Structure formats: C-alpha cells, structure tokens
Amino acid sequence: MNHTSATNVGVVGCGLMGAGIAEVAARSGHDVVVVESDEARATAGRDRLEASLQRAEAKGKIPSAADVLARIRVVTVMEELADRDLVVEAIVEDEAAKTALFRQLDAIVTSPDAILASNTSSIPIMKLAVVTSRPTHVLGIHFFNPVPVLKLVEIVPSLLTDRETVARSRTFVEGLGKEPIDCQDRAGFVVNALLIPFILSAIRMFESGFATAEDIDRGLVLGAAHPQGPLALADLIGLDTTKAVAESLYEEFKEQLYAPPPLLARMVEAGLLGRKTGRGFYTYDK
Structure with a gap:
C-alpha cells in the first residue's frame, strides 16, 4: 500500500453507515468492495447506494452516479476483501459480532500493512484489536450519519495502534473531504x-x-x-x-x-x- 492513500477500500456491512462510507470512498476515487451477509441484503445495499448517488447527481454534487457506482462492488463473500489496503467494519453495534468479524478479517486480509478499522460508536477498540495478530494496525474510524453529509470523523487509536496507522488513517479521512478529530479509546469517544x-x-x-x-x-x-x-x-x-x-x-x-x-x-x-x-x-x- 502506498502510504499516502488507501486505493483498495473494503467495507463490511451495507446498511445506512456502510453504504455511506462506501459512497464517500468511491466518490473520492477509491476502488470499493462492500460485503453483506446475504444476497437480499446485498441487493438492498446496492439499491441504497444507487438511490443516494442518483440524488447527489440530480443536485449537481457529482458529475455522474454511474461512474461512482462503477467503482463499487457489493458482494456476499468475505474472501473478496483479501486484497484491500483498508477495511472499515460497519456491522451491528454488538461486541461479540464485531470481535468475531475482526478475527475473520485478520485471517482474510493478506497485506500485513493493511489497516483494519471499526466504525463502532461505542465499543472499545482494544477489544477488537486484541483478537487480531496485528493490533498495531487496528483503530476506530467513526463516521457520522448521514455519512455523505456530515464532515466529522473520530479517529480512535487503541493503546497498541502505531503512529503510522493513525497518520495513514487521517490522510485517508482527509482525502474523503472529512475533518478528523483525535479521540482516546474510551466508550463513546468524544461525541x-x-x-x-x-x-x-x-x-x-x-x-x-x-x-x-x-x-x-x-x-x-x-x-x-x-x-x-x-x-x-x-x-x-x-x-x-x-x-x-x-x-x-x-x-x-x-x-x-x-x-x-x-x-x-x-x-x-x-x-x-x-x-x-x-x-x-x-x-x-x-
């Protein structure tokens, strides 16, 4: 991964938050793979993305919804995340579900440099980091709903996250046109x-x-x-x-x-x- 930007972005979950994160990443030129748990949810996620991007095009915020959609694949197979440089988890706000997912991501994402991020609004990042073999590359990147509209992103390193991971995450977030604030790893973060x-x-x-x-x-x-x-x-x-x-x-x-x-x-x-x-x-x- 070049350390100025993440080119290949993965998102797990295509609900309100996941779809929003996928959209802003694709709008900023990233190649995005979104994973959903089943075909019905994947279809709903695709529809959500398409509707949002068409609204953005109608309002003149983007030149072409089709061009942005072409950079997003919504799939149902976790293994499709293997080549990602940065993966953002945006699934249900449940500690057991998130820790299980981070174990899985750790096994699937091949690059040892890849960043594994959580969009959790309240679960301590340390609990997710310690189930992986790469706690230095795990942190919180917490977006706000609706993601395409709200500028704020909380960046939350754990006690084990290294400085370079934080710097790269900040660069990624700023590249999306967002404004990061630094938070400590305490439940709820700042907001x-x-x-x-x-x-x-x-x-x-x-x-x-x-x-x-x-x-x-x-x-x-x-x-x-x-x-x-x-x-x-x-x-x-x-x-x-x-x-x-x-x-x-x-x-x-x-x-x-x-x-x-x-x-x-x-x-x-x-x-x-x-x-x-x-x-x-x-x-x-x-």
Missing part, C-alpha cells in the same frame, strides 16, 4: 460520550411527565439553536442504537447518567425504534 447522556436526560424528562416531547425538542431548537431536538434526534439515530451506546457507556463508566431509562428499554422491546420503524417519540410516514 457520543457528550451526546448520549444529553439524549437520556431528555428521555427522563419526558418519562417523568415534566414536559411533552414537542416542548422539550422545541426548547432546545429555539433556545439553544440545536438543528433538532434530542428526542427527534434519538428517533433519527434509532432507539435501539441509542440504547446500545448507552449500555456500552454504562458498562465502561458505571455512571448513572449513562444508564438507559426504563421507557427507552420498553420502547425498544416494543419495536418502536424511531424513524426506521415509523414510530418512536414521534410518528413517521413509513
């Missing part, structure tokens, strides 16, 4: 460690009957210039993801402010996950 307790306190305020969801959100939008309120934001993130990040933070710090409120747990159990299911703190047209 979620601040954002999740804020969202949870809004949920507790609503749960206690202190104020309506609309008034809580309107208060933050009009009184603190937030682009959207915390409950609408939780619906956008997904209440299942919000709860998973909260649990990861609570596990790490044992601070009460990170504990998911009972209402959040009940809503997740009921399948009321926010925008993606049509109902959370608000109701959406599916």
